[in-house]
Amino acid sequence: MEYKVKDLGSYKLHLIKNSDFKTIRVKVFFNEPIKKDKITIRNFLASLLVLSNEKYKTKRQVALKCQDLYSCGIGYNICRFGNYSNLSFSMDVLEDKYTEEGNFKQALEFFSDIIFKPNVVENAFDETYFNIVKNDARVALNSLKEDKGRYSTIRMLEAMDKNSPLSFRTSGYVEDLDNITKESLYEYYKEMLDNDIVDIFVIGNIDFDEIEKLIRLYFPVKVYKKITLDCRLEEKKSNIKRVVQREEDDSNQSKLAIGCRCFGLSDYERSYPLTIYNIILGGGTNSKLFKEVREENSYCYYINSVPNKLDNLLIIRAGISRVNFESVVRMIEDQMIMIRRGKFTDFDMEEAKKMYVSAIDEIKESQNDIIDSYYMMELLGVDDLETKKKKMLEVTRDEIIAVSKKIKIDTIYLLEGVKE
Amino acid sequence: MIKKNLVGQDVDVYTEQLENGLNVYLVPMKNMKRYFITYATRFGSLMTQFMPADSKKMEKVPNGIAHFLEHKMFEQENGEDVFNYFSKSGAYVNASTGYESTRYICSGMDNFIGNLKYLINFVNNPYFTDKNVEKEKGIIIEEVNMYKDDAEASLDNTSRYNLFQNDNHRFDIGGEVDDVKSITKEDLYLCYENFYQPQNMFVLAVGNIQVEKTLEAIREEFNNDKKYKQLPKVKYLNEPYKVRKEKEIVKFNVEIPKFVYSLKIKKEIFEIKNQYLIDLRLNLMLRMLFGSTSLFYEKGKLDDLFSSFYYNFDTTNQYIIISFFAETKKYEKLIELIKETLQNRNSILTKDDFMRSKKTMIANKIKASCYIDAISDSLYEDLINYGDVIYDKIDIIREISYEEMCKTCEKIDLDNNCTVVYVPKK
Numbered sequence: 001m002e003y004k005v006k007d008l009g010s011y012k013l014h015l016i017k018n019s020d021f022k023t024i025r026v027k028v029f030f031n032e033p034i035k036k037d038k039i040t041i042r043n044f045l046a047s048l049l050v051l052s053n054e055k056y057k058t059k060r061q062v063a064l065k066c067q068d069l070y071s072c073g074i075g076y077n078i079c080r081f082g083n084y085s086n087l088s089f090s091m092d093v094l095e096d097k098y099t100e101e102g103n104f105k106q107a108l109e110f111f112s113d114i115i116f117k118p119n120v121v122e123n124a125f126d127e128t129y130f131n132i133v134k135n136d137a138r139v140a141l142n143s144l145k146e147d148k149g150r151y152s153t154i155r156m157l158e159a160m161d162k163n164s165p166l167s168f169r170t171s172g173y174v175e176d177l178d179n180i181t182k183e184s185l186y187e188y189y190k191e192m193l194d195n196d197i198v199d200i201f202v203i204g205n206i207d208f209d210e211i212e213k214l215i216r217l218y219f220p221v222k223v224y225k226k227i228t229l230d231c232r233l234e235e236k237k238s239n240i241k242r243v244v245q246r247e248e249d250d251s252n253q254s255k256l257a258i259g260c261r262c263f264g265l266s267d268y269e270r271s272y273p274l275t276i277y278n279i280i281l282g283g284g285t286n287s288k289l290f291k292e293v294r295e296e297n298s299y300c301y302y303i304n305s306v307p308n309k310l311d312n313l314l315i316i317r318a319g320i321s322r323v324n325f326e327s328v329v330r331m332i333e334d335q336m337i338m339i340r341r342g343k344f345t346d347f348d349m350e351e352a353k354k355m356y357v358s359a360i361d362e363i364k365e366s367q368n369d370i371i372d373s374y375y376m377m378e379l380l381g382v383d384d385l386e387t388k389k390k391k392m393l394e395v396t397r398d399e400i401i402a403v404s405k406k407i408k409i410d411t412i413y414l415l416e417g418v419k420e
Numbered sequence: 421m422i423k424k425n426l427v428g429q430d431v432d433v434y435t436e437q438l439e440n441g442l443n444v445y446l447v448p449m450k451n452m453k454r455y456f457i458t459y460a461t462r463f464g465s466l467m468t469q470f471m472p473a474d475s476k477k478m479e480k481v482p483n484g485i486a487h488f489l490e491h492k493m494f495e496q497e498n499g500e501d502v503f504n505y506f507s508k509s510g511a512y513v514n515a516s517t518g519y520e521s522t523r524y525i526c527s528g529m530d531n532f533i534g535n536l537k538y539l540i541n542f543v544n545n546p547y548f549t550d551k552n553v554e555k556e557k558g559i560i561i562e563e564v565n566m567y568k569d570d571a572e573a574s575l576d577n578t579s580r581y582n583l584f585q586n587d588n589h590r591f592d593i594g595g596e597v598d599d600v601k602s603i604t605k606e607d608l609y610l611c612y613e614n615f616y617q618p619q620n621m622f623v624l625a626v627g628n629i630q631v632e633k634t635l636e637a638i639r640e641e642f643n644n645d646k647k648y649k650q651l652p653k654v655k656y657l658n659e660p661y662k663v664r665k666e667k668e669i670v671k672f673n674v675e676i677p678k679f680v681y682s683l684k685i686k687k688e689i690f691e692i693k694n695q696y697l698i699d700l701r702l703n704l705m706l707r708m709l710f711g712s713t714s715l716f717y718e719k720g721k722l723d724d725l726f727s728s729f730y731y732n733f734d735t736t737n738q739y740i741i742i743s744f745f746a747e748t749k750k751y752e753k754l755i756e757l758i759k760e761t762l763q764n765r766n767s768i769l770t771k772d773d774f775m776r777s778k779k780t781m782i783a784n785k786i787k788a789s790c791y792i793d794a795i796s797d798s799l800y801e802d803l804i805n806y807g808d809v810i811y812d813k814i815d816i817i818r819e820i821s822y823e824e825m826c827k828t829c830e831k832i833d834l835d836n837n838c839t840v841v842y843v844p845k846k
Binding site for chain 2: 021022058068071092098251294302350354355
């Protein structure tokens with residue numbers, strides 16, 4: 001895999017040559033410091049842009065064009081990296097040798113139209129699709145509670161710290177939706193183009209010079225910007241007394257979400273020992289939580305933990321029966337204490353490392369994952385994949401124990417299934 | 421081994437049948453570091469009544485038993501933890517149960533031969549005790565409850581229950597809580613002995629593998645046990661044509677109403693033996709009538725008739741089920757529009773659309789052919805749904821004519837349908 005990054009002034013162009021796939025994938029990242037009251041409008045904008053633009057005004061026309069380009073795929077994704085809101089648009093299309101000469105070039109122009117030629121008249125987005133997106137967004141925001149796993153995690157985070165980005169809802173808020181107008185949306189669109197840090201990635205069996213020419217032609221981002229804010233959230237003190245919150249719900253299963261704060265971790269600890277700690281605790285079917293809570297005590301079907309290093313956070317989730325709530329929480333605490341006391345085997349550690357190395361190698365089998373991993377290097381300055389593997393294999397038992405002592409349960413939330 | 425090419429996808433499939441009846445499918449893929457192994461049996465939630473080959477007694481086992489069996493296969497007599505073994509090489513292991521099959525999968529990067537043999541070995545050696553069966557019930561009940569709370573899964577279940585009178589498709593794959601509670605180790609052994617037989621099973625391995633070595637390892641693993649054994653006779657009840665219940669409105673824990681509208685169509689009316697051809701023609705039709713490029717979809721969005729919409733396609737041995745799912749506040753209007761679209765299908769299906777849909781289908785197949793998971797899933801579905809790999813799909817799609825598709829579509833009868841709506845409680 002050959003990788004080249006070129007600073008084009010107003011954005012960086014990243015080119016990756018890789019002939020393991022039959023497609024070429026292009027991904028454009030927009031990154032900006034997150035503001036709670038802009039989350040909804042950012043989501044709104046992204047979903048509208050992929051539905052309708054100046055040339056292809058209706059979703060149907062967009063879909064027809066995609067099919068004409070031999071099933072070219074267009075999509076977007078919004079997520080939060082610590083203090084930043086990241087919006088990416090992506091396009092993937094078969095190489096010309098599987099379609100016809102010029103197909104990729106056409107697809108790239110089409111993709112560029114989606115981002116840069118919105119369906120705007122007199123400084124306002126076209127009304128028809130504006131209303132469609134508004135209706136859909138309202139439904140999605142109002143039905144948040146239907147995804148109980150996600151809902152319980154959000155509620156837990158809000159109980160933990162409702163003012164911090166860590167609890168911001170990635171899809172936005174109904175209250176903000178009402179205030180969005182066709183005009184304010186266009187204002188926001190211009191703001192985004194002017195202020196967001198942009199990175200463009202192209203991966204596939206590509207010729208670097210040719211692609212650079214095409215990208216310069218079709219991606220007219222002009223303004224020069226600079227990253228000013230650290231990605232990582234500022235560390236907060238844990239609540240002195242842990243918060244326990246319960247909410248009743250008309251369902252069979254109860255959803256448990258536990259938020260743990262990590263404090264005083266170094267960059268190295270955050271990237272390496274914390275990862276291994278998490279795999280041992282609740283990262284898979286070989287973890288302590290899975291074995292103890294599910295296999296030994298039959299208290300759940302799923303249980304897992306996920307670290308979020310940018311937020312200094314570790315989240316534990318399980319689907320349980322309400323009557324077992326106290327027992328399950330106690331068991332989770334016991335497992336965390338056991339790691340603190342060094343009660344895990346070298347074997348556990350070796351396996352966790354193997355699991356990590358496998359996950360890293362797996363990245364190479366997806367164009368999208370390859371792009372994302374290079375982007376993380378760009379954005380967070382993390383090590384490259386090979387260095388990551390090497391350093392991870394060198395993590396020691398003492399380092400894991402040291403990290404385990406810097407993790408503390410902060411908030412426990414139970415969406416309590418009370419259906420008989 | 422016999423080598424055949426998946427037409428147009430640069431992929432070769434090597435096949436062999438062992439003496440004990442086990443079928444082996446091997447797909448080496450250049451450039452890939454990972455492998456994906458499937459060991460599967462054609463035993464799923466539908467098979468709850470059967471007569472063992474060496475007996476005259478018809479056996480009846482509780483619903484959900486295939487799924488329970490899948491969970492319990494991970495138990496080892498020597499107490500070894502299956503998950504432990506695979507994680508030693510950083511590999512992923514899992515299993516899933518469907519209506520007609522159960523599959524055990526493993527994917528990873530290292531220790532391919534060791535993991536392949538271990539996967540086959542643990543599935544070939546059951547170990548059920550009263551105690552370990554009892555212990556599993558809590559876990560499975562939590563799993564069943566999880567799906568019961570999921571509006572879409574529950575809606576789908578209710579709809580199937582209303583579509584069928586006798587067919588086991590009307591029951592959830594995992595069974596009800598009471599079914600799970602009633603299952604014994606004897607039930608499990610009975611099903612295992614009858615359905616986990618080599619001639620009812622296959623091994624499929626895709627990715628970074630060497631054909632000869634893989635086959636040799638599989639042979640070795642079957643050297644001492646698992647001789648050829650005759651299969652039981654499964655009893656499938658005749659399913660009457662009429663749906664059991666045409667309309668039901670259920671109050672459920674949802675914020676926005678959701679519905680399923682389904683058609684139950686007799687397979688025999690198509691007068692085509694080749695199931696793949698029927699599926700292909702109907703899929704093309706559905707794509708053109710209801711897909712993202714359809715006039716239906718555009719009208720639905722412009723008139724705010726749904727926030728989400730998709731269709732699904734399923735077959736049983738006697739019927740084809742076409743289902744439309746939507747989240748909407750205006751379900752009556754939307755169902756009307758679906759019916760109208762189906763009614764007028766002949767005038768909506770144009771030749772231009774047809775050509776474009778074919779082109780899209782072919783492009784999607786080529787796109788998927790560089791992903792081992794996608795190749796693996798596609799071959800697995802072929803083996804379960806059609807009994808064998810369909811090698812020339814791309815040619816079949818290229819050759820199908822507009823007129824043929826229209827002829828098939830004309831035969832669909834729209835009268836036998838069923839609607840289920842989930843509405844908010846408040």
